[in-house]
Amino acid sequence: MTAPKILLLPGWQNSDPAHWQSRWETNYGDHRVDQHDWIRPLRGDWSARLEEEVLAAPGPVVLVAHSLGCILVAAWAAHSRRTAKVRAALLVAPGDVERDDLRQMIPGWAPIVRQPLPFPALMIAAQDDPYCEATRSREMARDWGARFVEAGARGHLNSESGLGDWPEGRALLNDLLKEE
Template sequence: MRATVLILPGWQGRGHAHWQMRWARLHGYTVVEQNDWLKPLRGDWMARLEETVIDTPGPVVLAAHSLGCILVAAWASVSRHTARVRGALLAAPADTDAATLKDRLPGWSPIPRQALPFRSLVVGSQNDPYGPPQLAQALAQDWGARWVSPVEAGGIHADSSLGDWPQGHALLQTLHKD
Protein backbone atom coordinates (compact mmCIF):
# COMPACT_ATOMS: atom_id res chain seq x y z
CA MET A 1 0.00 0.00 0.00
CA ARG A 2 1.30 3.42 -0.98
CA ALA A 3 1.85 5.70 2.02
CA THR A 4 -0.16 8.89 2.49
CA VAL A 5 2.07 11.96 2.62
CA LEU A 6 1.31 14.32 5.49
CA ILE A 7 2.59 17.88 5.06
CA LEU A 8 3.68 19.52 8.34
CA PRO A 9 4.24 23.26 7.86
CA GLY A 10 6.23 25.31 10.32
CA TRP A 11 5.46 28.36 12.42
CA GLN A 12 2.99 30.76 10.77
CA GLY A 13 1.93 28.11 8.27
CA ARG A 14 2.93 28.41 4.65
CA GLY A 15 1.81 30.52 1.76
CA HIS A 16 0.59 29.44 -1.64
CA ALA A 17 4.11 29.55 -3.20
CA HIS A 18 5.81 27.36 -0.57
CA TRP A 19 7.04 23.96 -1.84
CA GLN A 20 4.86 22.16 0.71
CA MET A 21 1.69 23.79 -0.60
CA ARG A 22 2.81 23.19 -4.18
CA TRP A 23 3.29 19.51 -3.36
CA ALA A 24 -0.17 19.37 -1.77
CA ARG A 25 -1.71 20.80 -4.95
CA LEU A 26 0.40 18.84 -7.44
CA HIS A 27 0.35 15.45 -5.71
CA GLY A 28 -2.75 15.53 -3.51
CA TYR A 29 -0.81 15.37 -0.25
CA THR A 30 -2.60 16.13 3.02
CA VAL A 31 -1.69 19.31 4.89
CA VAL A 32 -1.99 18.87 8.66
CA GLU A 33 -3.84 22.02 9.68
CA GLN A 34 -3.13 23.46 13.12
CA ASN A 35 -5.49 25.57 15.22
CA ASP A 36 -3.03 28.41 15.79
CA TRP A 37 -0.22 29.06 13.32
CA LEU A 38 0.94 32.28 14.99
CA LYS A 39 1.15 31.15 18.64
CA PRO A 40 1.79 27.43 18.33
CA LEU A 41 1.43 25.29 21.44
CA ARG A 42 3.57 22.16 21.25
CA GLY A 43 1.01 19.95 22.99
CA ASP A 44 -1.79 21.10 20.69
CA TRP A 45 0.31 20.54 17.58
CA MET A 46 1.37 17.10 18.81
CA ALA A 47 -2.25 16.13 19.52
CA ARG A 48 -3.29 17.23 16.03
CA LEU A 49 -0.51 15.16 14.43
CA GLU A 50 -1.46 12.16 16.58
CA GLU A 51 -5.12 12.45 15.50
CA THR A 52 -4.14 12.75 11.85
CA VAL A 53 -1.83 9.73 11.92
CA ILE A 54 -4.46 7.63 13.68
CA ASP A 55 -7.24 8.74 11.29
CA THR A 56 -5.19 8.16 8.12
CA PRO A 57 -5.64 4.66 6.70
CA GLY A 58 -2.41 2.76 6.04
CA PRO A 59 1.16 3.98 6.39
CA VAL A 60 2.22 7.63 6.28
CA VAL A 61 5.27 9.60 5.20
CA LEU A 62 5.88 12.95 6.87
CA ALA A 63 7.13 16.03 4.98
CA ALA A 64 8.03 18.61 7.63
CA HIS A 65 9.51 22.09 7.45
CA SER A 66 11.10 24.25 10.16
CA LEU A 67 8.98 24.02 13.34
CA GLY A 68 7.26 21.02 11.76
CA CYS A 69 10.57 19.12 12.12
CA ILE A 70 10.64 19.84 15.85
CA LEU A 71 7.01 18.73 16.00
CA VAL A 72 7.94 15.36 14.45
CA ALA A 73 10.71 14.79 17.01
CA ALA A 74 8.49 15.79 19.94
CA TRP A 75 5.57 13.67 18.73
CA ALA A 76 7.78 10.64 18.03
CA SER A 77 9.14 10.80 21.58
CA VAL A 78 5.70 10.10 23.09
CA SER A 79 3.42 8.55 20.46
CA ARG A 80 2.48 4.88 20.45
CA HIS A 81 1.65 5.15 16.74
CA THR A 82 5.10 5.78 15.25
CA ALA A 83 5.04 2.36 13.55
CA ARG A 84 2.53 3.88 11.11
CA VAL A 85 5.28 6.21 9.82
CA ARG A 86 7.29 4.83 6.93
CA GLY A 87 9.65 7.82 6.88
CA ALA A 88 10.10 11.56 7.36
CA LEU A 89 11.64 14.32 5.28
CA LEU A 90 12.72 17.04 7.73
CA ALA A 91 13.66 20.26 5.94
CA ALA A 92 15.37 23.18 7.68
CA PRO A 93 14.70 22.32 11.35
CA ALA A 94 14.18 25.48 13.40
CA ASP A 95 16.52 26.23 16.28
CA THR A 96 13.87 26.59 18.98
CA ASP A 97 16.63 26.49 21.62
CA ALA A 98 18.09 29.78 20.33
CA ALA A 99 17.18 32.84 22.38
CA THR A 100 15.64 34.57 19.35
CA LEU A 101 13.08 31.80 18.86
CA LYS A 102 12.83 30.52 22.44
CA ASP A 103 11.07 33.72 23.52
CA ARG A 104 8.78 33.77 20.48
CA LEU A 105 7.94 30.05 20.63
CA PRO A 106 7.63 29.19 24.32
CA GLY A 107 7.27 25.50 25.07
CA TRP A 108 9.23 24.33 22.02
CA SER A 109 12.55 24.06 23.87
CA PRO A 110 14.44 21.88 24.45
CA ILE A 111 14.50 20.20 21.08
CA PRO A 112 13.97 16.44 21.51
CA ARG A 113 17.22 14.69 20.58
CA GLN A 114 16.40 10.97 20.79
CA ALA A 115 16.63 8.77 17.71
CA LEU A 116 13.51 8.71 15.58
CA PRO A 117 11.89 5.27 15.32
CA PHE A 118 11.50 5.54 11.54
CA ARG A 119 13.68 6.29 8.53
CA SER A 120 14.34 9.99 8.09
CA LEU A 121 16.27 12.57 6.10
CA VAL A 122 17.28 15.99 7.43
CA VAL A 123 17.84 18.61 4.74
CA GLY A 124 19.76 21.67 5.87
CA SER A 125 20.95 24.87 4.28
CA GLN A 126 24.24 26.71 4.54
CA ASN A 127 22.49 30.05 5.08
CA ASP A 128 19.29 29.23 6.99
CA PRO A 129 18.36 32.22 9.20
CA TYR A 130 16.34 30.07 11.64
CA GLY A 131 18.61 27.06 12.03
CA PRO A 132 22.35 26.97 11.32
CA PRO A 133 23.64 24.02 9.29
CA GLN A 134 25.69 22.82 12.27
CA LEU A 135 22.45 22.39 14.26
CA ALA A 136 20.65 20.63 11.42
CA GLN A 137 23.58 18.26 11.00
CA ALA A 138 23.73 17.59 14.78
CA LEU A 139 19.98 16.93 14.84
CA ALA A 140 20.34 14.52 11.93
CA GLN A 141 22.96 12.62 13.89
CA ASP A 142 20.92 12.62 17.13
CA TRP A 143 17.73 11.62 15.32
CA GLY A 144 19.51 8.82 13.43
CA ALA A 145 18.66 10.53 10.14
CA ARG A 146 20.56 10.83 6.90
CA TRP A 147 22.00 14.36 6.49
CA VAL A 148 21.51 16.17 3.17
CA SER A 149 22.78 19.72 2.71
CA PRO A 150 21.79 21.83 -0.30
CA VAL A 151 23.92 24.80 -1.28
CA GLU A 152 22.68 28.22 -0.15
CA ALA A 153 18.94 27.54 0.06
CA GLY A 154 18.07 30.05 2.81
CA GLY A 155 15.22 28.78 4.98
CA ILE A 156 14.16 26.27 2.29
CA HIS A 157 10.88 28.15 1.95
CA ALA A 158 9.02 30.16 -0.69
CA ASP A 159 11.61 32.97 -0.62
CA SER A 160 14.34 30.44 -1.49
CA SER A 161 13.17 30.29 -5.14
CA LEU A 162 12.83 26.50 -5.01
CA GLY A 163 9.54 26.40 -6.90
CA ASP A 164 8.18 22.85 -6.68
CA TRP A 165 11.55 21.77 -5.19
CA PRO A 166 11.96 18.65 -7.35
CA GLN A 167 15.17 17.64 -5.53
CA GLY A 168 13.27 17.56 -2.24
CA HIS A 169 10.43 15.61 -3.81
CA ALA A 170 12.91 13.04 -5.13
CA LEU A 171 14.23 12.64 -1.56
CA LEU A 172 10.68 12.22 -0.28
CA GLN A 173 10.06 9.45 -2.82
CA THR A 174 12.96 7.42 -1.41
CA LEU A 175 11.05 7.21 1.89
CA HIS A 176 8.13 5.39 0.23
CA LYS A 177 10.24 2.30 -0.39
CA ASP A 178 9.99 -0.56 2.07
Template sequence: MRVSQADILIVPGYKGAGPEHWQTRWERRLSTARRVEQAEWSKPVREDWVKAVAEAVNASTRPVVIVAHSLGVATTVLAVPHFRHHVAGAFLVAPPDVANPKLRPKHLMTFGPYPREPLPFPSFVIASQNDPFCDYAVAEDIAHAWGALILDAGNSGHIDAESGHGPWPEGLLTFGKFVSRLSTDPLPRPDLTT
Protein backbone atom coordinates in the same frame (compact mmCIF):
# COMPACT_ATOMS: atom_id res chain seq x y z
CA MET B 1 7.25 1.72 -1.24
CA ARG B 2 5.40 3.89 -3.73
CA VAL B 3 4.03 7.29 -2.74
CA SER B 4 0.52 6.00 -3.55
CA GLN B 5 0.91 3.31 -0.85
CA ALA B 6 1.39 5.86 1.94
CA ASP B 7 -0.54 8.58 3.69
CA ILE B 8 1.68 11.60 3.07
CA LEU B 9 1.23 14.01 5.97
CA ILE B 10 2.31 17.57 5.24
CA VAL B 11 3.34 19.33 8.48
CA PRO B 12 3.96 23.04 7.85
CA GLY B 13 5.79 25.34 10.22
CA TYR B 14 5.10 28.72 11.78
CA LYS B 15 2.45 30.66 9.80
CA GLY B 16 1.68 27.59 7.68
CA ALA B 17 2.63 27.04 4.06
CA GLY B 18 1.26 29.61 1.63
CA PRO B 19 0.06 28.89 -1.92
CA GLU B 20 3.56 29.21 -3.42
CA HIS B 21 5.33 27.10 -0.76
CA TRP B 22 6.67 23.75 -1.95
CA GLN B 23 4.62 21.90 0.70
CA THR B 24 1.38 23.32 -0.71
CA ARG B 25 2.44 22.47 -4.24
CA TRP B 26 3.37 18.90 -3.22
CA GLU B 27 0.06 18.53 -1.40
CA ARG B 28 -1.78 19.40 -4.62
CA ARG B 29 0.44 17.11 -6.70
CA LEU B 30 0.55 13.98 -4.51
CA SER B 31 -2.80 12.19 -4.49
CA THR B 32 -2.41 10.70 -1.00
CA ALA B 33 -1.12 13.89 0.65
CA ARG B 34 -3.03 15.87 3.24
CA ARG B 35 -2.07 18.75 5.45
CA VAL B 36 -2.05 18.65 9.23
CA GLU B 37 -4.13 21.71 10.09
CA GLN B 38 -3.40 23.80 13.15
CA ALA B 39 -5.91 26.04 14.94
CA GLU B 40 -3.40 28.89 15.22
CA TRP B 41 -0.71 29.14 12.56
CA SER B 42 0.69 32.46 13.79
CA LYS B 43 0.54 31.72 17.53
CA PRO B 44 1.69 28.11 17.83
CA VAL B 45 0.95 26.33 21.10
CA ARG B 46 3.23 23.33 21.54
CA GLU B 47 0.65 20.98 23.10
CA ASP B 48 -2.00 21.79 20.47
CA TRP B 49 0.38 21.40 17.54
CA VAL B 50 1.79 18.12 18.85
CA LYS B 51 -1.72 16.76 19.44
CA ALA B 52 -2.80 17.65 15.87
CA VAL B 53 0.17 15.80 14.35
CA ALA B 54 -0.33 12.74 16.58
CA GLU B 55 -4.06 12.62 15.76
CA ALA B 56 -3.36 12.84 12.02
CA VAL B 57 -0.82 10.01 12.22
CA ASN B 58 -3.09 7.83 14.33
CA ALA B 59 -6.11 8.39 12.04
CA SER B 60 -4.21 7.18 8.99
CA THR B 61 -5.16 3.96 7.23
CA ARG B 62 -1.89 3.36 5.37
CA PRO B 63 1.74 3.65 6.43
CA VAL B 64 2.56 7.30 7.08
CA VAL B 65 5.33 9.36 5.52
CA ILE B 66 5.70 12.76 7.18
CA VAL B 67 6.88 15.80 5.22
CA ALA B 68 7.69 18.50 7.78
CA HIS B 69 9.17 21.97 7.35
CA SER B 70 10.66 24.31 9.95
CA LEU B 71 8.57 24.35 13.16
CA GLY B 72 6.71 21.37 11.70
CA VAL B 73 9.93 19.39 12.20
CA ALA B 74 10.01 20.26 15.90
CA THR B 75 6.31 19.43 16.21
CA THR B 76 6.76 16.08 14.49
CA VAL B 77 9.68 15.01 16.68
CA LEU B 78 7.81 16.03 19.83
CA ALA B 79 4.75 14.04 18.69
CA VAL B 80 6.63 10.75 18.18
CA PRO B 81 5.85 9.31 21.66
CA HIS B 82 2.13 9.71 20.86
CA PHE B 83 2.19 7.83 17.54
CA ARG B 84 0.14 4.61 17.62
CA HIS B 85 0.17 4.02 13.86
CA HIS B 86 3.01 2.84 11.61
CA VAL B 87 5.21 5.72 10.44
CA ALA B 88 7.29 4.50 7.52
CA GLY B 89 9.53 7.57 7.45
CA ALA B 90 9.96 11.31 7.89
CA PHE B 91 11.31 13.90 5.45
CA LEU B 92 12.39 16.79 7.68
CA VAL B 93 13.32 20.08 6.00
CA ALA B 94 14.99 23.13 7.57
CA PRO B 95 14.65 22.35 11.28
CA PRO B 96 14.86 25.56 13.31
CA ASP B 97 17.15 25.84 16.32
CA VAL B 98 14.39 25.92 18.95
CA ALA B 99 16.96 26.09 21.75
CA ASN B 100 18.55 29.30 20.45
CA PRO B 101 17.58 32.29 22.66
CA LYS B 102 17.97 34.56 19.61
CA LEU B 103 15.15 32.75 17.75
CA ARG B 104 12.27 35.05 16.88
CA PRO B 105 9.44 35.12 17.58
CA LYS B 106 10.57 34.08 21.03
CA HIS B 107 7.57 31.85 21.77
CA LEU B 108 8.89 29.36 19.19
CA MET B 109 11.43 28.35 21.82
CA THR B 110 8.58 26.64 23.71
CA PHE B 111 9.08 23.82 21.15
CA GLY B 112 12.63 23.22 22.37
CA PRO B 113 14.93 21.76 23.17
CA TYR B 114 14.72 18.88 20.72
CA PRO B 115 14.50 15.31 22.03
CA ARG B 116 17.80 13.63 21.21
CA GLU B 117 16.68 10.00 21.12
CA PRO B 118 16.95 8.17 17.80
CA LEU B 119 13.71 8.31 15.84
CA PRO B 120 11.93 4.93 15.57
CA PHE B 121 11.62 5.22 11.77
CA PRO B 122 13.91 6.18 8.89
CA SER B 123 14.33 9.91 8.60
CA PHE B 124 16.02 12.33 6.24
CA VAL B 125 16.98 15.88 7.22
CA ILE B 126 17.67 18.58 4.64
CA ALA B 127 19.42 21.65 6.02
CA SER B 128 20.96 24.77 4.55
CA GLN B 129 24.33 26.35 5.26
CA ASN B 130 22.76 29.82 5.54
CA ASP B 131 19.40 29.12 7.14
CA PRO B 132 18.63 32.19 9.30
CA PHE B 133 16.78 29.98 11.78
CA CYS B 134 19.45 27.33 12.36
CA ASP B 135 23.21 27.00 11.94
CA TYR B 136 24.07 24.01 9.78
CA ALA B 137 26.24 22.52 12.57
CA VAL B 138 23.20 22.47 14.89
CA ALA B 139 21.03 20.80 12.25
CA GLU B 140 23.75 18.24 11.60
CA ASP B 141 24.08 17.51 15.32
CA ILE B 142 20.36 16.91 15.85
CA ALA B 143 20.11 14.82 12.68
CA HIS B 144 22.87 12.57 13.97
CA ALA B 145 21.17 12.32 17.38
CA TRP B 146 17.96 11.22 15.63
CA GLY B 147 19.81 8.65 13.52
CA ALA B 148 18.76 10.56 10.41
CA LEU B 149 20.61 10.98 7.16
CA ILE B 150 21.38 14.62 6.45
CA LEU B 151 21.66 16.39 3.13
CA ASP B 152 23.60 19.66 2.90
CA ALA B 153 21.44 21.93 0.73
CA GLY B 154 24.21 24.50 0.34
CA ASN B 155 23.22 28.15 0.59
CA SER B 156 19.47 27.64 0.29
CA GLY B 157 18.18 29.91 3.05
CA HIS B 158 15.18 28.51 4.92
CA ILE B 159 14.16 26.34 1.95
CA ASP B 160 10.82 28.07 1.52
CA ALA B 161 9.09 30.21 -1.09
CA GLU B 162 10.95 33.33 0.09
CA SER B 163 14.30 31.64 -0.60
CA GLY B 164 13.21 30.64 -4.11
CA HIS B 165 11.96 27.14 -3.28
CA GLY B 166 8.40 27.41 -4.56
CA PRO B 167 8.07 24.30 -6.72
CA TRP B 168 11.40 22.84 -5.47
CA PRO B 169 11.62 20.00 -8.03
CA GLU B 170 14.98 18.80 -6.64
CA GLY B 171 13.32 18.33 -3.26
CA LEU B 172 10.46 16.35 -4.79
CA LEU B 173 12.94 14.14 -6.62
CA THR B 174 14.86 13.54 -3.38
CA PHE B 175 11.60 12.81 -1.56
CA GLY B 176 10.62 10.26 -4.22
CA LYS B 177 13.94 8.46 -3.83
CA PHE B 178 13.55 8.49 -0.04
CA VAL B 179 10.04 6.99 -0.23
CA SER B 180 11.14 4.33 -2.72
CA ARG B 181 13.50 2.92 -0.09
CA LEU B 182 10.88 2.72 2.65
CA SER B 183 8.86 -0.35 3.52
CA THR B 184 5.12 -0.69 4.09
CA ASP B 185 6.02 -3.29 6.72
CA PRO B 186 6.90 -1.86 10.16
CA LEU B 187 9.84 -4.31 10.35
CA PRO B 188 12.69 -4.25 9.54
CA ARG B 189 14.05 -0.71 9.24
CA PRO B 190 15.41 -0.26 5.70
CA ASP B 191 19.07 0.52 5.06
CA LEU B 192 19.08 4.03 3.56
CA THR B 193 22.84 4.30 3.22
CA THR B 194 23.08 2.53 -0.16
Protein backbone atom coordinates in the same frame (compact mmCIF):
# COMPACT_ATOMS: atom_id res chain seq x y z
CA MET C 1 0.92 -2.76 0.08
CA THR C 2 -1.14 0.43 0.47
CA ALA C 3 0.46 3.63 -0.75
CA PRO C 4 1.30 5.80 2.26
CA LYS C 5 -0.59 9.00 2.95
CA ILE C 6 1.80 11.95 2.87
CA LEU C 7 1.21 14.32 5.76
CA LEU C 8 2.62 17.82 5.29
CA LEU C 9 3.71 19.46 8.54
CA PRO C 10 4.30 23.18 7.98
CA GLY C 11 6.22 25.31 10.42
CA TRP C 12 5.31 28.41 12.39
CA GLN C 13 2.76 30.59 10.55
CA ASN C 14 1.95 27.82 8.04
CA SER C 15 3.22 27.54 4.46
CA ASP C 16 2.10 30.24 2.03
CA PRO C 17 0.77 29.42 -1.48
CA ALA C 18 4.23 29.76 -3.09
CA HIS C 19 5.87 27.38 -0.59
CA TRP C 20 6.90 23.97 -1.92
CA GLN C 21 4.64 22.26 0.66
CA SER C 22 1.60 24.11 -0.70
CA ARG C 23 2.64 23.22 -4.23
CA TRP C 24 3.02 19.55 -3.28
CA GLU C 25 -0.44 19.64 -1.74
CA THR C 26 -1.83 20.95 -5.04
CA ASN C 27 0.34 18.92 -7.42
CA TYR C 28 0.43 15.55 -5.65
CA GLY C 29 -2.60 15.58 -3.36
CA ASP C 30 -0.50 15.46 -0.18
CA HIS C 31 -2.44 16.26 2.99
CA ARG C 32 -1.61 19.31 5.10
CA VAL C 33 -2.03 18.85 8.84
CA ASP C 34 -3.93 22.00 9.80
CA GLN C 35 -3.08 23.31 13.23
CA HIS C 36 -5.51 25.20 15.46
CA ASP C 37 -3.16 28.15 15.95
CA TRP C 38 -0.38 28.91 13.46
CA ILE C 39 0.72 32.13 15.19
CA ARG C 40 0.99 30.96 18.82
CA PRO C 41 1.86 27.28 18.42
CA LEU C 42 1.61 25.05 21.48
CA ARG C 43 3.71 21.89 21.29
CA GLY C 44 1.07 19.77 23.01
CA ASP C 45 -1.72 20.98 20.72
CA TRP C 46 0.36 20.46 17.59
CA SER C 47 1.36 16.97 18.76
CA ALA C 48 -2.27 16.09 19.45
CA ARG C 49 -3.29 17.21 15.93
CA LEU C 50 -0.54 15.08 14.40
CA GLU C 51 -1.65 12.11 16.51
CA GLU C 52 -5.24 12.57 15.27
CA GLU C 53 -4.11 12.63 11.64
CA VAL C 54 -1.91 9.54 12.02
CA LEU C 55 -4.75 7.67 13.72
CA ALA C 56 -7.22 8.72 11.01
CA ALA C 57 -5.02 7.48 8.17
CA PRO C 58 -6.24 4.10 6.90
CA GLY C 59 -2.70 2.86 6.33
CA PRO C 60 0.90 3.98 6.64
CA VAL C 61 1.90 7.65 6.59
CA VAL C 62 4.95 9.63 5.54
CA LEU C 63 5.74 12.83 7.41
CA VAL C 64 7.03 15.77 5.36
CA ALA C 65 8.01 18.49 7.81
CA HIS C 66 9.37 22.00 7.40
CA SER C 67 10.98 24.18 10.09
CA LEU C 68 8.97 23.93 13.33
CA GLY C 69 7.31 20.88 11.78
CA CYS C 70 10.64 19.04 12.17
CA ILE C 71 10.75 19.86 15.86
CA LEU C 72 7.14 18.64 16.08
CA VAL C 73 8.07 15.27 14.54
CA ALA C 74 10.76 14.68 17.17
CA ALA C 75 8.48 15.72 20.05
CA TRP C 76 5.55 13.66 18.77
CA ALA C 77 7.65 10.55 18.11
CA ALA C 78 9.00 10.62 21.68
CA HIS C 79 5.49 10.22 23.12
CA SER C 80 3.26 8.58 20.54
CA ARG C 81 2.38 4.90 20.49
CA ARG C 82 1.51 5.17 16.80
CA THR C 83 5.00 5.63 15.36
CA ALA C 84 4.85 2.21 13.69
CA LYS C 85 2.41 3.74 11.16
CA VAL C 86 5.17 6.09 9.94
CA ARG C 87 7.09 4.68 6.98
CA ALA C 88 9.54 7.59 6.85
CA ALA C 89 10.03 11.29 7.50
CA LEU C 90 11.46 14.03 5.31
CA LEU C 91 12.70 16.80 7.61
CA VAL C 92 13.44 20.10 5.89
CA ALA C 93 15.18 23.14 7.41
CA PRO C 94 14.57 22.61 11.13
CA GLY C 95 14.18 25.77 13.17
CA ASP C 96 16.50 26.07 16.15
CA VAL C 97 13.93 26.88 18.85
CA GLU C 98 16.67 26.75 21.47
CA ARG C 99 18.14 29.99 20.11
CA ASP C 100 17.27 32.95 22.34
CA ASP C 101 15.48 34.93 19.62
CA LEU C 102 13.34 32.00 18.46
CA ARG C 103 12.70 30.76 21.99
CA GLN C 104 11.11 34.15 22.74
CA MET C 105 9.02 34.21 19.55
CA ILE C 106 7.91 30.56 19.87
CA PRO C 107 7.89 29.74 23.60
CA GLY C 108 7.36 26.24 24.90
CA TRP C 109 9.21 24.32 22.19
CA ALA C 110 12.63 24.15 23.87
CA PRO C 111 14.38 21.98 24.64
CA ILE C 112 14.36 20.14 21.34
CA VAL C 113 13.73 16.42 21.77
CA ARG C 114 17.00 14.75 20.73
CA GLN C 115 16.28 11.02 20.81
CA PRO C 116 16.52 8.78 17.72
CA LEU C 117 13.39 8.64 15.60
CA PRO C 118 11.81 5.16 15.41
CA PHE C 119 11.44 5.36 11.62
CA PRO C 120 13.76 6.18 8.69
CA ALA C 121 14.36 9.89 8.23
CA LEU C 122 16.19 12.23 5.90
CA MET C 123 17.02 15.82 6.78
CA ILE C 124 17.70 18.50 4.19
CA ALA C 125 19.13 21.82 5.35
CA ALA C 126 20.95 24.76 3.80
CA GLN C 127 24.32 26.04 4.94
CA ASP C 128 22.94 29.58 5.29
CA ASP C 129 19.57 29.02 6.98
CA PRO C 130 18.81 32.17 9.02
CA TYR C 131 16.80 30.11 11.55
CA CYS C 132 19.32 27.34 12.21
CA GLU C 133 23.10 27.21 11.87
CA ALA C 134 24.37 24.39 9.66
CA THR C 135 26.19 22.72 12.56
CA ARG C 136 22.98 22.66 14.61
CA SER C 137 21.05 21.06 11.71
CA ARG C 138 23.70 18.37 11.44
CA GLU C 139 23.58 17.75 15.20
CA MET C 140 19.80 17.34 15.10
CA ALA C 141 20.04 14.95 12.15
CA ARG C 142 22.66 12.90 13.99
CA ASP C 143 20.66 12.81 17.23
CA TRP C 144 17.47 11.84 15.39
CA GLY C 145 19.28 9.15 13.35
CA ALA C 146 18.41 10.94 10.11
CA ARG C 147 20.56 10.89 7.00
CA PHE C 148 21.69 14.45 6.20
CA VAL C 149 21.70 16.20 2.80
CA GLU C 150 23.27 19.64 2.53
CA ALA C 151 21.25 21.92 0.22
CA GLY C 152 23.91 24.58 -0.35
CA ALA C 153 23.23 28.30 0.06
CA ARG C 154 19.43 28.35 -0.23
CA GLY C 155 18.26 29.98 2.99
CA HIS C 156 15.34 28.49 4.92
CA LEU C 157 14.19 26.31 1.98
CA ASN C 158 10.88 28.15 1.85
CA SER C 159 9.11 30.50 -0.60
CA GLU C 160 11.89 33.07 -0.34
CA SER C 161 14.37 30.43 -1.49
CA GLY C 162 12.69 30.35 -4.93
CA LEU C 163 12.32 26.55 -4.97
CA GLY C 164 9.02 26.52 -6.88
CA ASP C 165 7.70 22.95 -6.99
CA TRP C 166 11.09 21.80 -5.62
CA PRO C 167 11.53 18.68 -7.77
CA GLU C 168 14.87 17.90 -6.06
CA GLY C 169 13.08 17.61 -2.73
CA ARG C 170 10.41 15.36 -4.21
CA ALA C 171 13.09 13.15 -5.78
CA LEU C 172 14.79 12.83 -2.38
CA LEU C 173 11.46 11.88 -0.81
CA ASN C 174 10.85 9.26 -3.50
CA ASP C 175 14.36 7.85 -3.00
CA LEU C 176 13.78 7.69 0.77
CA LEU C 177 10.59 5.68 0.23
CA LYS C 178 12.37 3.26 -2.12
CA GLU C 179 15.11 2.62 0.45
CA GLU C 180 13.04 0.81 3.01
